[in-house]
Amino acid sequence: MQKGDTLSTIAAKFQSSIAALQLANGLSENQNVRLGAKLKIPTTKLANDETTYWFVYVVKSGDSLGTIAARFKVEVADVLRVNGITDASRVLIDQQLIIPVKTPRIVEQTSEPVAEVAAAASMRTEPKLIALIPPEATPTIASLIVFDPATTSAQAASQVAASATDFDSMKSELLALYNEQRAAAGLPTLQISAALVAAAQAHAEDCAVRGFGSHTGSDGSTSRTRITRAGFNGEYSGENWAYTSTSSSAFNMWFYRESPGGPHRRNIMSTDFNMVGFGIAPMGNGYFFIANFGG
Secondary structure, three states: OOOOOEHHHHHHHOOOOHHHHHHHHOOOOOOOOOOOOOOOOOOOOOOOOOOOOOEEEEOOOOOOHHHHHHHOOOOHHHHHHHOOOOOHHHOOOOOEEEEOOOOOOOOOOEOOOOOOEEEEEEEEOEOOOOOOOOHHHOOOHHHHOOOOOOOOHHHHHHHHHHOHHHHHHHHHHHHHHHHHHHHHOOOOOOEEOHHHHHHHHHHHHHHHHHOOOOOOOOOOOOHHHHHHHOOOOOOEEEEEEEEEOOHHHHHHHHHOOOOOOOHHHHHHHOOOOOEEEEEEEEEOOEEEEEEEEEO
């Protein structure tokens, strides 16, 4: 495993799947693979309908094929088929099941932070958290990252400056995607606030320098504190953050990968907000995307 490698990129390179790598190397579903580790590469290539993203899940107490299939958005019949199971009632605790997903999981174990992670917070006046993904549903990105301590604040700032033009287009795309959904729902469009941009950009760079994302800044600040500190004094404020590779995938995580009542979507579609600012900072193979809202 070298810097930048993930199980999915290795699987794709060798026309295999994450599941095949897990089974060949005895890796559990949530086991990190450290830089420098050596992996056995399966010689069997992908089957006709197999994707790189298939992975191994270990059955736990309380699981059923129905709940497992629902959790990973696959069909029970497909789970039975790819695992060669003829009797669904004989699935046992600790049994390894291949899950035939067609797209990447939200959290994929890596040696670099390319795992897609998102979180949302919403506040009014005082920093009282009123919309946050439950802890059990929120992946801890810090546990997935091998952060190079040689990366300094100055180097991170240099990366940001070098990519400023790309970041402008990414931010414009996010604004357009946000406002497209709001317009479709008959809501006023969000306007860019310089103060919210400043708060979002500073927090994105802070996340990149320390190597993990959070609504809490490295100085202990909340999103409301940072937004106020940047000069925005509206009654309402909120924040979405994500770690992923493109602005469109960040939007998809915030808007499409959760229920309509999810915290990211509520922030995007809230009538309390009329202003927004985006911040983007690179780290590893991806970017931290921050959206700060105000109203």
